[in-house]
Amino acid sequence: MSSVTPVIVGIDGSHASVEAAHIAADEAPARLRVRHGIDPAIALTVDSHTAQLVVVGSNSHRTAAASVAHALVHRAACPVAVVPTIVHSGRYLEPSAQAV
Numbered sequence: 001m002s003s004v005t006p007v008i009v010g011i012d013g014s015h016a017s018v019e020a021a022h023i024a025a026d027e028a029p030a031r032l033r034v035r036h037g038i039d040p041a042i043a044l045t046v047d048s049h050t051a052q053l054v055v056v057g058s059n060s061h062r063t064a065a066a067s068v069a070h071a072l073v074h075r076a077a078c079p080v081a082v083v084p085t086i087v088h089s090g091r092y093l094e095p096s097a098q099a100v
Contacts, residue, residue, distance in 0.1 A: 009032065
């Protein structure tokens with residue numbers, strides 16, 4: 001078993017979670033562990049006890065992704081990075097894109 005602490009990313013197929021996966025892969029490709037689950041908030045909270053970082057996507061609306069991010073920020077045992085999806089004029093933009 002590796003002594004390297006993983007970076008865990010939660011994926012649900014949303015734009016925000018895909019962006020979170022890209023950011024996590026860029027930051028820690030050798031330590032990245034992807035998590036899918038029936039109850040992602042519980043699964044990622046449990047995983048946070050053995051992780052260096054949990055990365056999730058979220059938008060500012062009341063969605064499942066936002067609920068998971070909210071739960072993790074309050075319950076995770078390690079730092080949590082929440083990657084937003086920016087919505088402008090009905091279009092999803094990359095977090096690095098400028099809204100005009």
